[in-house]
Amino acid sequence: MRRAILAIALVLFLSVPVFSQTVTIGFTISQTGKLNVDSLEQFRGFELWRDQVNAAGGIRVGDKSYKIEFKNYDDESNGQHVQQLYTRMILNDKAEFLLSPYSSGLTATAAIVSEQYGKIMITTGAAEDKTYKLGDRYLFQMFTPASDYLTSALDALKAKDAKARLAFVYSDDSFSNAVATAGKAYAQKIGLNVVFDEAYSPETMDFSPLIDKVIAAKATALVGGGHYADGATLARQLYTQKAGLKFIALLVAPDSPKFVELGEAAYGVAVPSQWEPQTTFKPQLGPTGAEFAKAYEAKYKAPPSYESAGGYAAGLVLQHALEQAGSVDTAKVAAALNATDTVTFYGQVKFATAPGEHGLQIGHTMMLAQWQKDKSGQLVKQVVWPIAGKTANLIYPIH
Amino acid sequence: MSGVMASLIDGLLLGAVYGLAAMGLSLIWGVMDVINLTHGATIALGMFALYLLCGSFTVSPYLLLLPILAGGFLLGVIIYWIAVHRVVGQSQLMSLLSTFAVNMVIIGLGTTVWGTSPYNINFSVPGFSLGRYTFTGNHLLAGLAAVLIAGALHLVLYRTRMGKAIRAVADNRDAAELMGVPSARILMAAFGIGIALAGASGGLVATLFPFTILSGGAYELKSFVVTVLAGLGNPFGALLAGILLGLLEGAVTPFIAVSWIPAIEFGLFVLALVLFPRGLFSTTRSA
Numbered sequence: 074m075r076r077a078i079l080a081i082a083l084v085l086f087l088s089v090p091v092f093s094q095t096v097t098i099g100f101t102i103s104q105t106g107k108l109n110v111d112s113l114e115q116f117r118g119f120e121l122w123r124d125q126v127n128a129a130g131g132i133r134v135g136d137k138s139y140k141i142e143f144k145n146y147d148d149e150s151n152g153q154h155v156q157q158l159y160t161r162m163i164l165n166d167k168a169e170f171l172l173s174p175y176s177s178g179l180t181a182t183a184a185i186v187s188e189q190y191g192k193i194m195i196t197t198g199a200a201e202d203k204t205y206k207l208g209d210r211y212l213f214q215m216f217t218p219a220s221d222y223l224t225s226a227l228d229a230l231k232a233k234d235a236k237a238r239l240a241f242v243y244s245d246d247s248f249s250n251a252v253a254t255a256g257k258a259y260a261q262k263i264g265l266n267v268v269f270d271e272a273y274s275p276e277t278m279d280f281s282p283l284i285d286k287v288i289a290a291k292a293t294a295l296v297g298g299g300h301y302a303d304g305a306t307l308a309r310q311l312y313t314q315k316a317g318l319k320f321i322a323l324l325v326a327p328d329s330p331k332f333v334e335l336g337e338a339a340y341g342v343a344v345p346s347q348w349e350p351q352t353t354f355k356p357q358l359g360p361t362g363a364e365f366a367k368a369y370e371a372k373y374k375a376p377p378s379y380e381s382a383g384g385y386a387a388g389l390v391l392q393h394a395l396e397q398a399g400s401v402d403t404a405k406v407a408a409a410l411n412a413t414d415t416v417t418f419y420g421q422v423k424f425a426t427a428p429g430e431h432g433l434q435i436g437h438t439m440m441l442a443q444w445q446k447d448k449s450g451q452l453v454k455q456v457v458w459p460i461a462g463k464t465a466n467l468i469y470p471i472h
Numbered sequence: 473m474s475g476v477m478a479s480l481i482d483g484l485l486l487g488a489v490y491g492l493a494a495m496g497l498s499l500i501w502g503v504m505d506v507i508n509l510t511h512g513a514t515i516a517l518g519m520f521a522l523y524l525l526c527g528s529f530t531v532s533p534y535l536l537l538l539p540i541l542a543g544g545f546l547l548g549v550i551i552y553w554i555a556v557h558r559v560v561g562q563s564q565l566m567s568l569l570s571t572f573a574v575n576m577v578i579i580g581l582g583t584t585v586w587g588t589s590p591y592n593i594n595f596s597v598p599g600f601s602l603g604r605y606t607f608t609g610n611h612l613l614a615g616l617a618a619v620l621i622a623g624a625l626h627l628v629l630y631r632t633r634m635g636k637a638i639r640a641v642a643d644n645r646d647a648a649e650l651m652g653v654p655s656a657r658i659l660m661a662a663f664g665i666g667i668a669l670a671g672a673s674g675g676l677v678a679t680l681f682p683f684t685i686l687s688g689g690a691y692e693l694k695s696f697v698v699t700v701l702a703g704l705g706n707p708f709g710a711l712l713a714g715i716l717l718g719l720l721e722g723a724v725t726p727f728i729a730v731s732w733i734p735a736i737e738f739g740l741f742v743l744a745l746v747l748f749p750r751g752l753f754s755t756t757r758s759a
Contacts, residue, residue: 105583105587105588106588107588109587109588109589110589245731271729271730272729272731273730273731274730274731274734276690277730278681278682278683278687278690279486279680279681281482281486281611282479282482282483282721282722282725282726282730282733283725283730285475285478285479285482285605285725285726286475286479286725286726288475288478288604288605289474289475289478289726301589301590302589302590302682302684305590305592305682306590306681306682309592309682313596313599313606313608313610314605314606314608315601315606317604331589334592334594335592336594
C-alpha cells in the first residue's frame with residue numbers, strides 16, 4: 074500500500090509542468106550622487122528589457138525558459154560601495170551574470186570584483202578603454218570606446234572650419250580624461266589648432282574662471298565636459314557669459330532629455346552620441362529603434378537617451394548570448410559573447426577577442442547630435458554627423 | 473580688457489557671497505564657541521527655499537531673500553533648542569557631534585525629497601560687457617545683495633538693543649547675565665541670525681549656479697577658510713576675508729589650472745593658522 078502511494082506521488086510529481094527557471098542578474102545604480110541622472114536612464118533601459126522579456130515568457134535557453142530577476146542596489150555614485158555591493162551580489166544574492174554600474178570609474182571597480190569571481194559582466198555607460206586592456210576574460214563593452222568618442226565631433230568641426238581655434242575643457246575623471254587625451258591626439262592628427270587645454274574637478278559648480286581663460290585664449294570652438302551636472306552648468310555659463318563660441322560639443326550631458334531645461338543655453342550644443350532615436354539600423358535581433366523609443370516613452374513618459382539605449386541593448390546582447398550558448402554556464406555564454414557579431418537597434422555589436430583588449434567594443438560607431446530648433450521654435454536634437462546618417466545640417470557657427 | 477582683470481571682477485563678486493556665507497558661521501563661532509556643522513546644509517536649504525519660492529511667486533528672487541532670512545532665523549531657533557542649547561559651554565566635540573548629526577538629518581531628508589540631480593533657477597539679469605568679457609547681472613546683484621545683508625547685520629549688532637546684548641554675551645556671558653541679559657535667549661537669537669545668513673547666501677548662490685542638496689558642502693569649506701583668515705568670531709572681518717579669497721581666486725586662476733585652487737586655499741588656511749592665529753582682521757578677542 075505504502076509503495077502504491079509513493080508511486081502515485083512520484084507520478085504526480087513528475088507530471089507537474091516544468092516551471093520556468095530564474096536567471097539572476099546583478100548590478101548597481103547610482104540612485105543618488107553626481108551620476109544619478111545618467112545612471113537612472115541606463116537602469117530604465119535594463120528594466121524595460123527585463124519587463125518585455127519576462128512578459129514574453131522569459132529567455133529560451135536550450136529547452137528551458139528562464140525568467141529574469143534583478144538584484145540591484147544604490148551605489149551612491151561611490152566606487153567603494155560598488156566594490157562591496159558587487160561582492161555582495163555575487164556571494165549573497167547569487168547573481169549569475171552582471172551588468173555594469175554607470176560610468177567608467179565605477180565600472181573599473183566593479184570589473185575587479187567580477188573578474189575575481191569569474192562572472193560575466195556586460196558593461197554599458199563605461200567607455201574608457203584601459204579597463205578592457207588588463208587581460209579580463211569576462212568583461213564585454215557595449216559603448217564605443219573613449220578613444221573614438223570625439224572623432225565624429227572633430228571631423229564635423231574640421232569639415233566646417235579647418236582653422237577653428239579649439240579649447241579642450243573637461244572633467245578630471247577617468248572617462249573624460251581618456252576621451253580628451255584621445256581627442257587631442259586626433260585633433261592634432263587632422264590638423265586642428267588646440268589653443269587651450271584644462272581639466273576641472275568633477276565637483277566644479279562655477280566655470281566663470283575657466284570661461285574667462287577660454288575667452289582669453291581666443292578659442293572659437295570648445296570640446297569637453299564630463300557628466301550631466303558639470304556639463305549642464307558649463308553650457309549654461311558659456312551662454313550667460315557670452316563666450317562667443319562657434320561650436321560647442323560636450324560629453325554626455327546634452328544627450329539627456331533634461332538638457333532641454335537649459336532653454337536658449339542648450340541651442341547649438343552638440344554631443345557625441347552612442348545612439349539617437351532617429352537612427353535606422355535594421356536589427357537582426359530585438360526591436361527597431363522606433364519600437365524601442367515608443368515602448369520607452371510609453372513606460373517612462375520621457376524620450377530615451379543613449380544611456381537608456383545602451384542599457385536595453387546590453388540586456389539584449391546577454392539574452393542573445395544565453396540563447397546561442399543554450400546554457401547558463403559562464404564559459405559557454407562567454408564563448409557565445411566572443412562570437413557575437415550582430416546588429417541591434419543600437420547598432421552593430423562585436424567584441425574584440427585578442428588577449429590584450431578582450432571585450433573592447435569594435436563594432437559600434439559614434440555619431441554627433443546637436444540641439445536645434447524645429448519650425449515651431451522647440452528645441453530638438455538632430456543627428457548632424459556622419460553625413461550619411463544625418464537628419465539635419467550642422468549649425469555652424471552657433472553664435 | 474585683460475583676462476586677469478575679468479577674472480578679478482568675477483572673484484570680487486563671488487567673494488562677497490563667500491563672505492556672507494562665512495559671516496553666519498563666524499557669528500555663531502564667536503558668540504557661543506560652537507562650530508556649526510549644519511552650516512553647509514542650511515546654505516543648501518537656502519538654495520532650495522529660493523527655488524521653491526521662485527516657483528510660487530512671480531517677484532524678484534532678491535525680494536524673496538527676505539522670507540528666506542525670516543525662515544532661516546526660525547530654523548536656526550529650532551536647531552538651537554534641539555541640538556545646540558544643551559551643549560553650549562561644553563567641550564567643542566559635543567557641539568561638533570550634535571550639529572553634525574543635524575547636518576546629516578537635513579542632507580538625508582533633502583536627498584529623499586529632491587534627490588541629487590541639479591536644480592536650476594531660470595532667472596537672468598542682463599549684465600554688461602567689457603571687451604570680449606561679459607559679467608552677468610546675477611553676479612553683480614549677488615555681490616551687491618551680499619554687501620547689503622552684511623550692512624543690515626552691522627545695524628542689528630551695533631544699533632539695536634539685541635545686538636548690544638549679543639556682543640555682551642560674546643564678550644563675557646557671565647558678566648552679561650549679571651547685568652540682566654537673558655543669555656540663553658540671546659544665544660538662540662545669534663544662532664538664528666547665523667542660520668538666516670547661511671540661508672540667504674545659499675539663495676544668492678542659487679541665482680548663479682545649479683545646485684543640489686550637497687552643494688552647501690563646498691561653501692561650508694570655503695566658510696572655514698574665510699573664518700580662519702578673518703579671525704574667529706569676527707563677522708565683518710569674514711566679509712572682507714571672503715572678498716579677499718574671491719580676489720585671490722580671481723588673481724591666480726588665469727595663471728594656473730583651476731583644479732589647484734582648493735590646494736592653494738587650504739595652504740592659505742594652514743599658513744593663516746600658523747602666522748596669524750587670530751586672523752588677518754582680528755579684534756581684541758582671543759582666538
